Amino acid sequence: MDVLQLARWQFGITTVYHFLMVPLTIGLSVLVAGMQTAWVRTGHERYYKMTKFWGKLLLVNFAMGVVTGIVQEFQFGMNWNAYSRFVGDVFGAPLAMEGLVAFFVESTFLGLWIFGWDRLSKRVHLACAWAFSLATIASAYFILAANSWMQHPVGVDFVDGRPRMNSIWAVLTNNTALAAIPHTIAGAFSVAAAFIVGVAAWHLWRKRNGDDEHRSVWRTSLRLGGWVGVVAFAALAITGDTQGKLMFEQQPMKMASAEALCHTEQPASFSIIAIGDVSKQNCEDVKTFNVPALLSFLAHSDFKTEVKGVEDLVGQYQAKYGTNYPDDPALGELAGKPIDYTPSLPVTYWGFRIMIGFGAISAGIGVLALWLTRKGRIPDSKWFPRLALLGIATPFIGNSAGWIFTEMGRQPFVVVPNPSGVDGVWMFTAQAVSNLSIGEVWTSLLALTSLYAVLGVVEVFLMRKYVRGGVEGVLPPPRQDESKTDSLSFAY
Numbered sequence: 001m002d003v004l005q006l007a008r009w010q011f012g013i014t015t016v017y018h019f020l021m022v023p024l025t026i027g028l029s030v031l032v033a034g035m036q037t038a039w040v041r042t043g044h045e046r047y048y049k050m051t052k053f054w055g056k057l058l059l060v061n062f063a064m065g066v067v068t069g070i071v072q073e074f075q076f077g078m079n080w081n082a083y084s085r086f087v088g089d090v091f092g093a094p095l096a097m098e099g100l101v102a103f104f105v106e107s108t109f110l111g112l113w114i115f116g117w118d119r120l121s122k123r124v125h126l127a128c129a130w131a132f133s134l135a136t137i138a139s140a141y142f143i144l145a146a147n148s149w150m151q152h153p154v155g156v157d158f159v160d161g162r163p164r165m166n167s168i169w170a171v172l173t174n175n176t177a178l179a180a181i182p183h184t185i186a187g188a189f190s191v192a193a194a195f196i197v198g199v200a201a202w203h204l205w206r207k208r209n210g211d212d213e214h215r216s217v218w219r220t221s222l223r224l225g226g227w228v229g230v231v232a233f234a235a236l237a238i239t240g241d242t243q244g245k246l247m248f249e250q251q252p253m254k255m256a257s258a259e260a261l262c263h264t265e266q267p268a269s270f271s272i273i274a275i276g277d278v279s280k281q282n283c284e285d286v287k288t289f290n291v292p293a294l295l296s297f298l299a300h301s302d303f304k305t306e307v308k309g310v311e312d313l314v315g316q317y318q319a320k321y322g323t324n325y326p327d328d329p330a331l332g333e334l335a336g337k338p339i340d341y342t343p344s345l346p347v348t349y350w351g352f353r354i355m356i357g358f359g360a361i362s363a364g365i366g367v368l369a370l371w372l373t374r375k376g377r378i379p380d381s382k383w384f385p386r387l388a389l390l391g392i393a394t395p396f397i398g399n400s401a402g403w404i405f406t407e408m409g410r411q412p413f414v415v416v417p418n419p420s421g422v423d424g425v426w427m428f429t430a431q432a433v434s435n436l437s438i439g440e441v442w443t444s445l446l447a448l449t450s451l452y453a454v455l456g457v458v459e460v461f462l463m464r465k466y467v468r469g470g471v472e473g474v475l476p477p478p479r480q481d482e483s484k485t486d487s488l489s490f491a492y
Contacts, residue, residue, distance in 0.1 A: 006441040007079040021065035027192025028058040029133035046216045056474040060462045083432030090165045094146040102139035148177035158424040179242045186235035190395040196225030201388035214471045229366030248299035254409035257348040268307035270294035317341040343411045351405035358398035365391040
């Protein structure tokens with residue numbers, strides 16, 4: 001592999017790993033704040049116990065997310081300094097907002113929430129929980145605004161070979177960002193819901209034959225996770241439809257590659273599954289099971305719209321952006337070589353379907369959880385907790401597949417040209433990489449991958465420890481000078 005491939009592998013590995021923590025933190029932070037709100041308003045002990053238990057798991061995950069996230073922005077300077085110079089005038093603002101505003105707000109109010117149980121009033125302490133949870137969403141907003149600019153550059157002029165921002169408002173209200181943000185947040189709730197369902201189902205089954213003073217905690221958590229998972233999947237479908245229509249307008253090659261649509265169709269069918277090698281552009285050996293005209297509807301809300309195929313789009317891209325890379329030594333082996341405008345069709349085609357399929361499975365488990373707990377029932381079969389535990393992985397897989405599809409579907413561009421934007425505001429990925437040796441990138445790739453593997457073991461160990469410890473493992477002991485019958489004496 002050359003420097004470009006290694007740098008892409010490194011960024012992909014560290015980013016996907018980090019993104020395993022991010023959606024769980026976002027989703028759990030809001031749900032934990034909701035649990036604490038229910039406790040403050042009703043005084044019911046089970047909501048207090050839910051807040052403490054799920055809050056402890058939130059803290060472990062947040063800490064790991066911070067550690068793994070630090071590397072992400074440093075990589076721009078490590079392996080992608082040409083990219084950093086090109087987009088620096090634009091990226092500086094949203095990344096600074098994320099770091100100086102959102103992250104510091106997160107950290108401040110999370111600290112107040114952790115250490116304020118015995119020091120702050122109930123309502124002030126609750127306000128800290130909501131401030132932290134809303135700050136996590138704000139943090140995601142600024143990061144997604146920066147990422148969406150790469151997908152659809154707006155709010156800039158092209159000066160001296162570089163984009164210069166002329167409107168931060170245009171960057172923050174980019175229609176690509178406004179579609180990506182609710183979709184990402186819905187995905188985060190899907191992850192948190194599956195996590196809650198899996199853990200709660202396991203605890204209910206664990207003490208199914210004996211008395212469990214915390215049974216109401218697990219049953220309430222299970223139903224909460226079920227409802228959140230179902231609603232989140234509905235939101236994912238709606239916001240995903242919006243993103244699909246924008247993709248048709250802004251990145252037609254990504255839409256064609258998502259369907260392995262090699263030839264232009266009008267109307268265009270939606271491929272449910274393909275049999276054969278979708279990586280071949282002529283598609284002669286690929287057989288697909290299609291829904292007639294559905295892709296046209298997803299692209300433009302009608303059943304007649306023409307959807308361009310990969311072969312026609314390649315010709316359009318070659319005419320507009322060239323057939324060969326510049327003869328620049330900085331491009332290494334790619335200097336003067338033909339440009340491949342087709343993303344990896346197997347990755348985009350199957351990634352798109354994995355995203356949808358695993359999201360649907362997660363929602364299905366949520367529906368099953370609601371059905372099995374209807375009218376006060378407690379699931380008593382051993383297959384359901386096993387299914388629910390396995391189901392924890394499904395939205396994680398779906399989220400990761402969605403991001404891989406989003407990022408690899410825009411190749412060979414790292415900054416995708418805006419069809420209606422300013423000429424020149426685009427960049428090939430091959431032009432973005434730093435001038436490094438293969439040995440240097442191999443060193444950082446192996447070091448970071450090894451470090452992240454160790455952190456993964458730590459994350460699993462701590463999560464397993466506190467999950468198995470249950471409610472008893474997170475509640476502080478009651479004070480000696482207070483009555484043992486006061487179930488909330490340890491709260492404040």
